[in-house]
Amino acid sequence: MCGCFAILLGSAFPRVTIFLLWIFTDWVNKAFDGSWLLPFFGLLLLPYTTLIYILVYQFSNGPVTGFGWAFVALGFFFDISAYAAAGQNRRLASQSG
Numbered sequence: 001m002c003g004c005f006a007i008l009l010g011s012a013f014p015r016v017t018i019f020l021l022w023i024f025t026d027w028v029n030k031a032f033d034g035s036w037l038l039p040f041f042g043l044l045l046l047p048y049t050t051l052i053y054i055l056v057y058q059f060s061n062g063p064v065t066g067f068g069w070a071f072v073a074l075g076f077f078f079d080i081s082a083y084a085a086a087g088q089n090r091r092l093a094s095q096s097g
Contacts, residue, residue, distance in 0.1 A: 006055060014047035021054060031057035048078040 010017035022028040022039065031054045032039050042050030052075030056068040064072060 003055065003059065006051075010048075010051045010055075014051045015043055018043050018047060018051050018054070021051075027054050027058045046076065046079045048082070049075040051075065 006017055006021060009020070018028065018039070028039050039050060039054075042053075049072060053064060053072050056064050056071050060068055
């Protein structure tokens with residue numbers, strides 16, 4: 001049940017979802033072997049990639065392998081697309097104003 005909610009919330013608000021998973025579950029600690037630095041930077045810089053890595057790690061019951069990396073790459077694509085769209089919107093706003 002928690003996984004479905006995490007996926008649904010994470011599609012719109014990945015940073016909030018990672019934060020809630022970090023507080024209320026042990027998924028982030030298990031996915032990153034108890035380290036806090038890498039998930040923290042993932043939270044700030046690549047939220048979709050980090051969230052998908054956590055979810056794939058949790059649902060595969062262990063390290064991300066094989067086809068799971070395709071989902072992580074898809075998360076990276078979402079992050080790059082979000083940054084590109086934000087840059088395009090800024091550029092359009094500066095041209096019209």
